Amino acid sequence: FKFSTKRKRKLPPSPKPALPILGHLHLLKPPQHRTYHQLSQKLGPIFSLRFGNRLAVVVSSSTLVEECFTKNDVVLANRPRFVVGKYIGYNFTTLSAAPYGDYWRNLRRLATIEVFSSARLNIFTSIRHDEVRRLLQKLYKSTHNEFGRVELRNLLSELTFNNIMRMVGGKRYFGEEEDDETGKQFRAIIKEVFQVAGIANPGNFFPFFRWIDYQGYEKKFVSIMEKMDAFLQGMIDEHRRDKNNDTMIDHLLSLQESQPEYYTDTVIKGIIIVMLLAGTDTSAVTIEWAMSALLNHPEKLEKARAEIDNVIGKDGLVDESNLSQLTYLHHIISETLRLFPATPLLVPHESSDDCKIGGYDIPKGTMLLVNAWAVHRDPIVWDDPTSFKPERFEMGEVGPPKLVPFGMGRRSCPGMGLAHRVVGLTLASLIQGFDWKRVDEALVDLTEGKGISMPKAIPLEAKCRAREVLNKVFIEAI
Numbered sequence: 001f002k003f004s005t006k007r008k009r010k011l012p013p014s015p016k017p018a019l020p021i022l023g024h025l026h027l028l029k030p031p032q033h034r035t036y037h038q039l040s041q042k043l044g045p046i047f048s049l050r051f052g053n054r055l056a057v058v059v060s061s062s063t064l065v066e067e068c069f070t071k072n073d074v075v076l077a078n079r080p081r082f083v084v085g086k087y088i089g090y091n092f093t094t095l096s097a098a099p100y101g102d103y104w105r106n107l108r109r110l111a112t113i114e115v116f117s118s119a120r121l122n123i124f125t126s127i128r129h130d131e132v133r134r135l136l137q138k139l140y141k142s143t144h145n146e147f148g149r150v151e152l153r154n155l156l157s158e159l160t161f162n163n164i165m166r167m168v169g170g171k172r173y174f175g176e177e178e179d180d181e182t183g184k185q186f187r188a189i190i191k192e193v194f195q196v197a198g199i200a201n202p203g204n205f206f207p208f209f210r211w212i213d214y215q216g217y218e219k220k221f222v223s224i225m226e227k228m229d230a231f232l233q234g235m236i237d238e239h240r241r242d243k244n245n246d247t248m249i250d251h252l253l254s255l256q257e258s259q260p261e262y263y264t265d266t267v268i269k270g271i272i273i274v275m276l277l278a279g280t281d282t283s284a285v286t287i288e289w290a291m292s293a294l295l296n297h298p299e300k301l302e303k304a305r306a307e308i309d310n311v312i313g314k315d316g317l318v319d320e321s322n323l324s325q326l327t328y329l330h331h332i333i334s335e336t337l338r339l340f341p342a343t344p345l346l347v348p349h350e351s352s353d354d355c356k357i358g359g360y361d362i363p364k365g366t367m368l369l370v371n372a373w374a375v376h377r378d379p380i381v382w383d384d385p386t387s388f389k390p391e392r393f394e395m396g397e398v399g400p401p402k403l404v405p406f407g408m409g410r411r412s413c414p415g416m417g418l419a420h421r422v423v424g425l426t427l428a429s430l431i432q433g434f435d436w437k438r439v440d441e442a443l444v445d446l447t448e449g450k451g452i453s454m455p456k457a458i459p460l461e462a463k464c465r466a467r468e469v470l471n472k473v474f475i476e477a478i
């Protein structure tokens, strides 16, 4: 019976050859979203691959994205059980790694209200303003009289990490001035966590590799997670002892007192780790891509600045409350996320039952990859898709399923509001505070590099000079 039903299945087309055991793993050249895009040009907007013992389906059109996350949203709301979810995801109990079901639904509900809601984000507005101000001040020191050469990547990374850690625990851990032992220790742990989380682990597709712990991956995970867990537990215990703070940990601990079954220490640690992994680099790379694209289009940078000056005037610094009036800036962010989505393949989904996509049979347990990068460059949907044209959004805002940098449906990104605030405020402040130009005549290189969130291959270097508004604000500080 099993054999006969299998034979009747109509799976999406698949490239040849599929090697014995490996399946199509040999076809995967980085960056994967480009390889999948090329395959979709030959095989169509839905195709299937075999990775070891796992069937994967890749979707590359907005019509199919819509079908996945409306009609099939529940069935596709599961996540594959990757090795990273076992160790870094606290045995699949974090928001991003948990399987779809009551546990995940509760966690998502509490995180939406207690962590990501506008009311909670508003409490931390002053942290975001302070972090952006520190960034401006650092740039100002080397560039207040004349154009100075700057590299933004580390500064943006510092900003996004400090922003999350201050929301979470009230302390800065990144930057030269945070050179105490705890800062150093935490930065070293985070570096390792990001490294292991980014490893392409064969154990995800070949159970055999897990049994023999090929290349010692599991040992590495265990050792780094012991350190990370001890650090996070230390933070929680510290906040439990000293209750006079207004951080996210304090808030979650106060909820723990009334609902200990939901707000366990593991849940709190899981929320912190997910915020660090999902909410730092993603925002930092988006700002770096936006600045790179603007440096290649100085007239658009000028247009954004004119809008900011017009809304804010020439004396004060832009703040979050101004963002809703900065329409063109918003279009720049949408256009950046279209061309350079920080997670070009979203986060893998898995079908919890048999379903159909695009008329094809998708068996239970199939891994679904959504090639948002390809959807965003589909010439059927987007006019002149590879050009950076924020103006395309002036006709009206475009959202899912055509523009899906944050995904769509139940498992879409809960941090979108925070990301928009951080990216919007930082970008507006950089544009308002400085004149910018490229280091030479050559256009900024826009090649994509390797990493969990799609970074630029070459970190952006640019020249900037402080504008009058910063002289007024910072002159006494120098």
Ligand code: HEM
Pocket: 095, 096, 097, 108, 274, 275, 276, 278, 279, 280, 282, 283, 286, 341, 342, 343, 346, 347, 348, 404, 405, 406, 407, 408, 410, 411, 412, 413, 414, 415, 416, 418, 419
């Ligand atoms: C530009 C910034 C960001 C981008 C482009 C982005 C994008 C995404 C995408 C594509 C997904 C997966 C959607 C899917 O599975 O279909 C996701 C999931 C997630 N993101 Fe973000 N994200 C960003 C910022 C943030 C921030 C700031 C946070 C929190 C501090 C965050 C927290 C999460 C979490 C917890 C999930 C997992 C949700 C779940 O599985 O239920 N993200 N994000």
